[in-house]
Amino acid sequence: MPSHKSFRTKQKLAKAQRQNRPIPQWIRLRTGNTIRYNAKRRHWRKSRLGV
Known part of the structure; x- marks a missing residue:
């Protein structure tokens, strides 16, 4: 995950x-x-969000 995120990505997270x-x-x-x-x-380690 980059430190510079788009607003939509940040909203989803x-x-x-x-x-x-x-x-x-x-x-x-x-x-x-x-x-x-x-x-x-x-869980953050067990499954990914797919963002």
Whole structure:
């Protein structure tokens, strides 16, 4: 990844960074909840974004 990025590339990286977080605890506490974890979690070493 170059240090001089285009704005669109930087936007995509920022969105990926925001999405890559665990689900909030209050969502797990809702009644009849089946979501236990974020299935779309991504590790920087294991999988690439393709940007």
